[in-house]
Amino acid sequence: MRRAAALLLAVLLLAPAPLVAGQPQYWIALNFDLVFHADGTVLVTAKLHPFTVSGRSLYGEPDIEKDMREGWQQTAYEILLMFSDNPKTLKFKVVTQFARDDEATVLCDVAGTGKISRFKGAYVVKLLVYLNTSNYVSRYGGDVYEVKVRDSFTSLDPRSWIDVISFKFADGVKLVKYRWEPSFAKGPAKKNATYLLWINFNEQEAPDFYVFTLKLPRFKYVGRPAEIAGKILGVEQRKEGLAVTVANNSTRSGYAIVVVRTPEGTQARKVWLWKGESRTLVFPGVTRASKVELWSGDVKLDSQLVGPGKPLVVRLNGLYYLIALLVLFAAVFTVSYKVGARRRERELWVYP
Amino acid sequence: MRVSRVLAIAVIAVAVAAPLLFSQARGAAADFSFTRETYILEGRFLLVNENNVTVHDYVYVALPQNTTFQKSYVLYMDPKPIRYMTDEDGNRYAVVVIDAKPREKAWIRVRYRVEVSGYVLYADEAKARWPSLDVEKRFTRSTGYWDVYNETLIRLAYGEMYADNPVTVARNIADWVVKRVAYSVNMGRYGSDHALVQRYGYYQIRGDCVEVADVYVTFARILGLPARTAYGFLLTSHNQKMWLNMSTVDKEGNALLSHWGGHMWPQVYIPPWGWIDVDMLDGMEPNFGIYSERHVLFGVEETKYYGTSLTSSCVPSYMTLQYVEYTFKGETP
Numbered sequence: 001m002r003r004a005a006a007l008l009l010a011v012l013l014l015a016p017a018p019l020v021a022g023q024p025q026y027w028i029a030l031n032f033d034l035v036f037h038a039d040g041t042v043l044v045t046a047k048l049h050p051f052t053v054s055g056r057s058l059y060g061e062p063d064i065e066k067d068m069r070e071g072w073q074q075t076a077y078e079i080l081l082m083f084s085d086n087p088k089t090l091k092f093k094v095v096t097q098f099a100r101d102d103e104a105t106v107l108c109d110v111a112g113t114g115k116i117s118r119f120k121g122a123y124v125v126k127l128l129v130y131l132n133t134s135n136y137v138s139r140y141g142g143d144v145y146e147v148k149v150r151d152s153f154t155s156l157d158p159r160s161w162i163d164v165i166s167f168k169f170a171d172g173v174k175l176v177k178y179r180w181e182p183s184f185a186k187g188p189a190k191k192n193a194t195y196l197l198w199i200n201f202n203e204q205e206a207p208d209f210y211v212f213t214l215k216l217p218r219f220k221y222v223g224r225p226a227e228i229a230g231k232i233l234g235v236e237q238r239k240e241g242l243a244v245t246v247a248n249n250s251t252r253s254g255y256a257i258v259v260v261r262t263p264e265g266t267q268a269r270k271v272w273l274w275k276g277e278s279r280t281l282v283f284p285g286v287t288r289a290s291k292v293e294l295w296s297g298d299v300k301l302d303s304q305l306v307g308p309g310k311p312l313v314v315r316l317n318g319l320y321y322l323i324a325l326l327v328l329f330a331a332v333f334t335v336s337y338k339v340g341a342r343r344r345e346r347e348l349w350v351y352p
Numbered sequence: 353m354r355v356s357r358v359l360a361i362a363v364i365a366v367a368v369a370a371p372l373l374f375s376q377a378r379g380a381a382a383d384f385s386f387t388r389e390t391y392i393l394e395g396r397f398l399l400v401n402e403n404n405v406t407v408h409d410y411v412y413v414a415l416p417q418n419t420t421f422q423k424s425y426v427l428y429m430d431p432k433p434i435r436y437m438t439d440e441d442g443n444r445y446a447v448v449v450i451d452a453k454p455r456e457k458a459w460i461r462v463r464y465r466v467e468v469s470g471y472v473l474y475a476d477e478a479k480a481r482w483p484s485l486d487v488e489k490r491f492t493r494s495t496g497y498w499d500v501y502n503e504t505l506i507r508l509a510y511g512e513m514y515a516d517n518p519v520t521v522a523r524n525i526a527d528w529v530v531k532r533v534a535y536s537v538n539m540g541r542y543g544s545d546h547a548l549v550q551r552y553g554y555y556q557i558r559g560d561c562v563e564v565a566d567v568y569v570t571f572a573r574i575l576g577l578p579a580r581t582a583y584g585f586l587l588t589s590h591n592q593k594m595w596l597n598m599s600t601v602d603k604e605g606n607a608l609l610s611h612w613g614g615h616m617w618p619q620v621y622i623p624p625w626g627w628i629d630v631d632m633l634d635g636m637e638p639n640f641g642i643y644s645e646r647h648v649l650f651g652v653e654e655t656k657y658y659g660t661s662l663t664s665s666c667v668p669s670y671m672t673l674q675y676v677e678y679t680f681k682g683e684t685p
Contacts, residue, residue: 003669025402052403053403053405053407053670054403054404054405055405077657081657085493085655085657086493086494086495086657087657088494088501110405111403111405111406111407111408111670112407112408112409112410112669112670113406113407113408114408155439155440155656156656156657156658156660156661157660157661157667158412158437158439158445158447158661158662158667159410159412159661159667159668159669182437184435202408202410203410203669204410204434204435204447240516240517241516253503255500257485257488257489257576259485265481265484266484266485267481267482267483267484268482268483268484268485268487268488268489269482269488269576270488270489270492270573270576271576272506272509272510272574281516282516282517283481283482284477284478284480284481284482284516284517284518285478285479285480285481295485
């Protein structure tokens with residue numbers, strides 16, 4: 001459930017006007033159906049129903065319907081944010097932009113009293129989301145993946161949550177196991193091998209993340225795609241650090257990350273490269289790199305092993321310095337003690 | 353005689369090693385000088401149930417955070433929180449439950465102790481490094497308010513603020529931004545795309561602290577410098593009362609500043625020092641690594657695509673927030 005115009009609540013700093021008169025005082029019940037397919041797509045159906053806290057349905061009210069129709073893109077973004085930190089990195093198709101479904105039922109605990117109300121009718125937004133570029137997917141090995149689904153409403157605004165969410169695992173998808181975060185949230189109200197249903201009475205009981213281990217036999221995970229194609233043109237040791245020249249040899253502009261790996265640690269810098277552009281970046285304090293890499297998205301575009309370069313200047317930190325001094329001192333002491341002992345022995349032998 | 357010689361050598365060895373050991377232990381901390389202040393912070397929030405039914409309301413209360421430069425303690429909260437929680441960006445907040453009949457009013461009262469270390473960082477550029485790959489990826493992403501793909505901002509960043517050293521980058525951005533602030537209290541959040549405008553052939557940043565911070569963070573992220581926003585309060589003195597009447601706040605404009613110090617400012621991540629504050633609106637100076645003890649930090653925005661509503665002090669679910677008041681009592685006048 002979320003309060004209408006929740007996005008305007010984002011700031012109470014020097015812009016503290018979220019709850020002023022004129023803001024629509026209504027709430028929206030949020031019911032979601034997710035169907036996972038073996039190719040790594042998820043069909044998401046959002047069913048929304050506006051109401052007042054007294055329980056009066058506002059479904060069909062012209063002004064509110066207009067508000068919600070105009071706000072369909074916000075709902076689409078919220079759906080994408082269930083699968084990624086950044087909706088721009090996800091591929092998706094709009095199946096239903098905004099439609100009325102007068103026969104649908106939407107469930108919600110209207111005033112937080114522990115009673116579920118049933119509302120008839122829903123505004124529907126439907127998206128097909130491709131998980132192959134989602135950063136909420138991790139590969140376990142073979143065709144087994146962990147897929148996280150975030151309650152993006154809670155993430156944005158702690159008082160919002162998805163009232164009802166169902167997960168269906170269709171055509172060859174196998175649910176290996178599942179969990180939810182935080183652990184004190186409630187588990188599913190219905191569960192079987194191919195279906196899970198959560199009914200969340202309030203935000204505290206609603207999970208922030210639903211986490212599934214799934215077998216997805218036809219899924220090919222690619223991670224974040226590269227924004228450009230590029231290569232490392234040269235690496236040069238300078239007085240101020242290691243200079244790395246990189247080039248974007250693609251027809252698109254975008255970001256790449258230059259990574260310099262050294263025995264002392266790694267430095268990375270993201271850089272924008274216009275199409276065809278080359279640029280030299282300097283990594284301060286690097287006197288001996290062992291490897292330089294060029295990345296874009298989750299794709300390594302190029303790498304270069306760097307030769308011995310300057311000899312490594314051994315810098316002992318204080319502890320090592322003290323240990324070295326103590327070892328030296330112990331050695332000197334041992335030697336002098338043994339010499340002294342021999343002299344004592346000699347003295348004893350000479351003067352019995 | 354021999355024993356005393358050995359002891360003398362040991363003493364000399366320790367004397368030689370001690371300064372080195374000491375300097376290592378201090379590490380990057382040696383580059384800071386501090387000004388410390390402790391506040392007792394009392395707050396109260398008035399909520400009213402404007403609905404004509406009884407509600408069981410979860411109310412989310414933002415808390416002062418624990419950081420390298422701030423230690424915070426909750427001394428008192430009424431009603432008692434049912435739980436303390438942490439959001440995706442690591443910010444702690446409290447959850448309070450209120451049952452309220454129609455038109456019933458309820459107060460939430462809080463008392464915190466906050467120890468702030470203001471600092472000046474003497475940032476030697478020779479020590480500065482770019483971050484690790486994980487940090488670079490996490491804190492240079494695009495978000496709804498920090499659009500790092502805006503080509504106008506990219507051209508400006510690489511044309512006027514680019515440098516090889518991260519400290520120089522952070523300073524260049526601060527110098528550029530602070531000269532272009534056209535301050536006015538903004539009742540929404542433009543995001544960097546709409547905060548930076550061209551007027552009479554010159555760039556201006558319209559809006560308030562939020563817009564200035566958003567523009568700074570976007571430029572930093574465009575140039576590969578990890579950045580985020582911090583939010584909380586900026587006091588004008590160690591003893592101060594702040595208040596907001598939510599029913600009149602939208603009509604006040606800049607007059608709001610006379611009784612409210614809610615604030616947002618950028619931070620950048622530069623090893624070996626970590627997160628460094630850049631509050632350009634504290635005296636309208638670039639202020640890279642200059643952080644007064646008059647800041648009280650309530651949280652950071654790092655990865656959330658649309659920021660967070662926890663920037664509000666108190667977020668009810670069904671009830672309406674009518675009044676917010678904070679009283680800061682510092683130990684020094």
